[in-house]
Amino acid sequence: MKIRKALRKDFGELYDLGLLTTELRVSKNEPFMEKDDFMLRITDKRHVFLIAEEQNTIAGFICASTKDTDRPLKHRYACLVYIVTSPDFRRRGVATKLYRECVRILKARGITHLYTLADADTKAIQKFLLGKGFKTGEKMIWMDRKI
Numbered sequence: 001m002k003i004r005k006a007l008r009k010d011f012g013e014l015y016d017l018g019l020l021t022t023e024l025r026v027s028k029n030e031p032f033m034e035k036d037d038f039m040l041r042i043t044d045k046r047h048v049f050l051i052a053e054e055q056n057t058i059a060g061f062i063c064a065s066t067k068d069t070d071r072p073l074k075h076r077y078a079c080l081v082y083i084v085t086s087p088d089f090r091r092r093g094v095a096t097k098l099y100r101e102c103v104r105i106l107k108a109r110g111i112t113h114l115y116t117l118a119d120a121d122t123k124a125i126q127k128f129l130l131g132k133g134f135k136t137g138e139k140m141i142w143m144d145r146k147i
């Protein structure tokens with residue numbers, strides 16, 4: 001299993017995996033993320049976007065954003081935007097490998113805290129995060145509309 005940086009050429013396969021992963025979808029109106037937003041996160045230097053690859057197949061990906069860190073504060077937060085393992089590769093440590101490498105890079109960039117939004121009805125991600133030392137905060141409900 002190789003962990004590497006996501007590249008522009010990976011966009012199609014990654015976006016398809018995102019579409020397939022129903023847990024990522026928070027809005028009833030919109031896809032999990034707009035295509036241009038997703039591409040921007042692959043190419044933007046303020047994001048850490050990594051892929052787990054096994055024999056040229058994408059087994060999973062992780063995306064973390066550090067774009068709110070330009071203010072001179074003591075604590076520097078990053079957001080864990082997505083962590084996904086393809087269904088065929090689950091429970092084999094793929095997400096753990098992605099997470100560890102992502103945290104290593106974030107720390108090297110001076111990040112001190114990491115937060116994320118986890119689906120309140122999905123046990124897998126909650127157990128995963130609890131196992132990585134995250135604590136559960138308040139539960140929220142996503143609401144959106146076009147204006």
Ligand SMILES: CC(C)(COP(=O)(O)OP(=O)(O)OC[C@H]1O[C@@H](n2cnc3c(N)ncnc32)[C@H](O)[C@@H]1OP(=O)(O)O)[C@@H](O)C(=O)NCCC(=O)NCCS
Pocket residue numbers: 021023024060081082083084085086089090091092093094095096097117118119122123124125127128129131
């Ligand atoms: C959550 C997710 C990323 C875990 O990926 P994974 O590669 O299977 O995770 P790992 O193999 O590294 O699992 C590490 C630990 O997480 C927990 N875990 C993972 N999947 C679990 C499940 N289905 N049920 C319960 N615990 C689970 C376990 O504690 C596991 O350790 P163990 O296998 O030794 O018991 C994967 O299930 C997934 O892609 N889910 C859909 C996407 C999602 O919900 N992402 C979060 C929103 S961004």
